[in-house]
Amino acid sequence: MDRRRFLKTTSGTAGAGAIASSLSCSLRKRGTVSRGGRREVPTTCELCPNKCSVVAVVEDGVIRKLNPNPENPKSRGMLCARGNAGFLQAYDPNRLKRPLIRAGARGEGKWREVSWDEAFDYTAQKLTAIKEKYGPQGVLWSSTEAFAEIFFKNLGLAFGSPNIVRHPTLCLSSVNLAYSTTFGTVPSFDLLNANYVIMAGANRFEALITPDTMDLIDSTMNRKTRLICLDPRFTVTASKADQWFPIKPGTDMAFILAMLHVVIAEGRHDKEFVVNYCTGFEQLTEHVKPYTPEWAEKETEIPARDIGRIAREFSDAAPRAVFYAGRRSSWYQNDFQMRRAQAILNAIVGNWDRQGGMVPNAKIALGEYMFLPWDDPKAPRVDEMDKNFPLAAQGDGAYLKLRENVLAGSPYPVKGWMIAKQDPLNALPEQAKTLRMIEQMDFIAAIDIQMSDSAWYADVLFPESTYLERWDPIEVMSGIWPVVVLRQPVIKPLHDTKPCLEIVQGLAKRLGLQQYFDFTIEQWNEAAAKELPIEMPLEYLKKHGVFTPPGGPKYGATLNPEHRFVTKSGKIELYSERLQENGHDPLPVYHSRPEPPYGKFRLVIGRKAFYTHANSTSNPWLFDFAPENRLWINPASARSAGVADGDQVEVASSVGAVQLRAKVTQEIRPDCVFMLHGFGKRSPWLKRAYNRGGSDAALLETAWDKVSGNAAMHETFVKVRKV
């Protein structure tokens, strides 16, 4: 019986087969429509990196609803729970409403409301003092992806600091680096048209609801795409998959290497593609000889015959077959190499630049507001990227290594910390170390919309206007069918807040750096929009929220002998000389991960679509679904730990301990425990989330992937006991 059809049937006609159920979109009047005080304003969501297009409905000056904007071909009229609840950010009574300067001890929570001038003057004075004593490299500038992030980052660079650190090494830098190393670029996965999808550890139906989710659920349920899910947990993705295997954590690479072995041994690879576009196939063939399915079964606990069968089905379905890379952070210290194995597998079945495969992102050329930039910083980076991670994106830094060096004061001290749109106390593993890093700073300032845990420890707080109250740079969302999106104010700022650019300009003026920020957001966007192939592009974007170039998704642009991949050889590099030259395995070599010792469990973390990251923490409508996180534990493991469902338990690692309630469930392997990320908040201003559940950041040990510096988040073993 189809495992998805177990709900008892009581009536209905015999089915002849499913037909595509496409939903007719509502007719929607675009632009501003006055209907008794009702306006509709198109803009772009900011609750996650997918930037779906929304239309805000304003009645009598108050945002009432966010509706999906059907004009965006990627988000296609969807809006997830977080997107729907996003406007509550603006109306949060506990949000940051005016600049604050710390009045008591750091972390005490005493604040003085101040004018913008005073906040700017004080900050500039402190930064200048640090610059004079330690050099501009003494100030760290950390931020997370945002349309306006470029302004904050540029302020740090103009200040003369090389220490710009961004989020990728807390997120998917190992994916980006592995695919860049192999293909010279990071492609998009055409889930809408794939016929066979292997999803390992990625939880696209649950962790984050994105247009990829929409593509995959559509293809899986309507076009009968086969979905294979590998995960130590029975997630929503696992429940929808055609097959789910509770793979032993840390063994994904073994699975992939065995697939490579079968595909090559049985000649199931795309021979023409490999000959025309790839290098290193001979070395690869030799390399995967020992990695048989029988060997992999011992590592992964997945039967050899299933591994072999999946390899055959995968190659049969190719080029419309993908091994999905996933987005989230690394789990283990060799995840770069695991993603490399993925990339190599995808390459040899020839799904590159084909419909249903992996497609290099098309872009749209935007103009640019040009100005002569600053001199290069004189000092080297404090995380010594060129020595430690020479192959990684240097400008992003490696966050955990950076923290180690800052704590050690070596190669030099870093005493100032400027934070924008980031909550390092929760974003970085081993919270205790982040707290020590905070303690040793002479000065910390944060740009935020709420009193996050990290903001709570700052010396100056700059309240940013929420995404619904400000202009942002227009942006290209590159992809298989790229679009340009606009974010415009839906309402005027409700409080004394400013957009990031104006905060940066205020600081720049006092630091003598105003010439690098001598423009308005209008001028910036005018310059960007100038190159778009439409009349009055900004007016168009203001009315529609998104510009979609005609022609639809395109495939195959790189599939010609003239095309040079941005790699050393100009070809897709199965074998990577660059890796070898830098002392890394040029082809992925499998090493078993250590297993949890008796009495301990591997801590696995993850996300839930309506409660992901700092943005949703105190949102009342989202909080309502998950007021606390629980520790998932298998019944057998619970018995041995003396824990019953609902018990308050203490979870302890080598670096911290938290308390939360247990959820005894069949839906997780006995050797793992699981908790949702983002709970156990420390900031009392986050009234709902304060002290609810347990913080994974407090438990996770510091570990990173060797090649990319990506935080490895599943290497921590924990003890569980009832309290």
Place this chain on the structure above:
Amino acid sequence: MRMNRKLQLVISSLTAIVFAVLLSMAAMGASSPKGNDGKGRYYFRQTCKECHTKGAKGGEITPLTKTQAQWRSYFLKGKHGGGSETLIKVMADTQLLDVQTYLINHAADSLQPETCGK
């Protein structure tokens, strides 16, 4: 005081030689030349892009047009416009060093891993 024409010629040749030496020193280094990548990008777009976009008279040129070795060789030769003039005629020498740095850093075979956002 008006300079002797002969002297002018000597000075400009010397400048060209010094500059060529500087560039070749930079070019021979296995690592990136020591100019400013960001400024190089600015100068490239301000000056070069006028003629080197799609449909314009110089034909489209981006950093990906050549490999690192090809860019190094190009700047070593120091010629422009199919050999009709020297590069110094197009741009000041310090700017040229920045442009060379930018082009080599983002060349067709350079190490430029992609990242999320900017």
Place this chain on the structure above:
Amino acid sequence: MPDKRYALVIDSRKCLDCKACVVACRAENHVPLGYSRNWINEEHRGTWPKLLAAFEPEQCHHCTNPSCVRVCPTGASFQRDDGIVLINEADCIGCRYCVVACPYNARFFREDKGVVEKCTFCVQRVDRGEMPACVETCPSKARVFGDITDPDGKLQQLLATREYRLKKPETGNGPQIYYLI
């Protein structure tokens, strides 16, 4: 046979329990926390590692023969010609007979207003030619809304080619949410 009858066809296989529909409804219809006009039923079964999980969206079924309308003493609960079952708040005395009468627990009493409330198929949107909020926002596009009497319409198309089930049809209420199997 009425000229028009609005109904919902839901493909529960596609439901991911993402709660987008619940939040969209809350925003569109100003439903305060503590109450919900729509919800997702969950079922988890099996023992490790043979496991099943399923999710099923539900709300008022806007029945053809609604018991809630029958029991209302004031006529506050009524049904439009197009099938949408509504509550006229001005006439509602909060007796809650209808809450008891509904086989689906779709109705609830608003303590703060003293009246009963439920899903209205976003009648304010439907009358503007738009889709209900839950239908529009669903990332899985699991919901199809429209006129079930239309022989050329999407709903009849789906029901002609797919197996479906109704919830508690034995009550005789004639529920109008069709769950594709």
